[in-house]
Amino acid sequence: MSSFGSTLLVTGPEAFLAQRAVARTRAAALKERPEADVNEITAAELEDTMLSEVVGGSLFSSDIVAVIDDVGACPPGVVDQLVAVAKNPGDELCLILVHHGGNKGKGLIDKLKKAKVPTEPVAAFKAWELPKFVAEEAKRNKIRISQDAAGELVSAVGNDLRALASAVAQLASDSDGGEIDAGLIKRYFAGRxxxxxxxxxxxxxxxxxxxxxxxxxxxxxxxxxxxxxxxxxxxxxxxxxxxxxxxxxxxxxxxxxxxxxxxxxxxxxxxxxxxxxxxxxxxxxxxxxxxxxxxxxxxxxxxxxxxxxxxxxxxxxxxx
Missing domain, CATH: 1.20.272.10 (Zinc Finger, Delta Prime; domain 3)
Known part of the structure; x- marks a missing residue:
């Protein structure tokens, strides 16, 4: 399925996962059409004709990857235009919308969902879910980690997903046996x-x-x-x-x-x-x-x- 002619709404408070979703979607679009222009803007800047400039083609490329951040701050006069574009993006547009969660811009989000715009939620992780996130990161890095070791890492690093993902990547690169164990974690973080x-x-x-x-x-x-x-x-x-x-x-x-x-x-x-x-x-x-x-x-x-x-x-x- 082509990344162009599509819209993705990334919504939720977990900034790290939102950034990862945006990066993944943008990379897929550019792999498909490397010559595409990438336009990034915050929704608060979408006054007057700015939206058409962001999602429209240029002299150099007709293909556009448009990333609009913080759509909850979209000016009221632009909301319906944005919904219309999101509902029917042209074949030359890959549109990525980012909403930071909460009630800000709820009317816009409701309209986007009613228009059946594909949505990727990025909810905040609860404390008891963090070892599961660590295990998933280990899998992404093609390495094993036990539940106890995942818990040790959460204790060592804290609740920040970006820091946890970075720690897993570092431990994976330095692990010899294809597994992150509690001993390796304690050696790494004993001084913290x-x-x-x-x-x-x-x-x-x-x-x-x-x-x-x-x-x-x-x-x-x-x-x-x-x-x-x-x-x-x-x-x-x-x-x-x-x-x-x-x-x-x-x-x-x-x-x-x-x-x-x-x-x-x-x-x-x-x-x-x-x-x-x-x-x-x-x-x-x-x-x-x-x-x-x-x-x-x-x-x-x-x-x-x-x-x-x-x-x-x-x-x-x-x-x-």
């Missing part, structure tokens, strides 16, 4: 402040005082901001509280993770360490973490000492 902060929280959840204190001192010595430690601790114990509240349900691990808004791989950690914690101790831990957070943000003269006192206080709440 965010990772060392999560490592402290994991040790506290496991009730391991010696490891927790060792990791805390290492995190601070490698430049981790104290607020990253309190943030990681708060996230870990909020997750534990959710897990304990839902323990009586009969859902499987994946469904439970989805309901709690937690990554499935994290459920294993909570299942393993939940015997150490009850509702009361989790509530007490969250109170201590809140105090520690206030102290490292200025209430204490020695943030490192405040963090050690917080960690030891939380560990004292764990069941033997």
């Amino acid at each position: 402040a965010e990772v060392t902060s999560f490592a402290v929280a994991d040790a506290v959840l496991a009730g391991n005082a010696n490891v927790a204190m060792e990791r805390l001192r290492w995190a601070l010595s490698t430049g981790a901001a104290p607020v990253l430690v309190t943030s990681a601790m708060a996230g870990a114990f909020r997750g534990m509280g959710k897990y304990i509240d839902a323990q009586g349900s009969r859902m499987n691990s994946n469904d439970l993770a989805r309901q709690l808004g937690l990554p499935p791989w994290k459920m294993k950690d909570y299942a393993r360490t939940s015997r150490l914690w009850g509702p009361g101790s989790v509530a007490g831990a969250i109170q201590l973490i809140a105090v520690g957070d206030a102290e490292v943000k200025g209430a204490a003269t020695d943030p490192a000492f405040a963090l050690e006192r917080m960690v030891l206080g939380v560990l004292a709440l764990a069941r033997p």
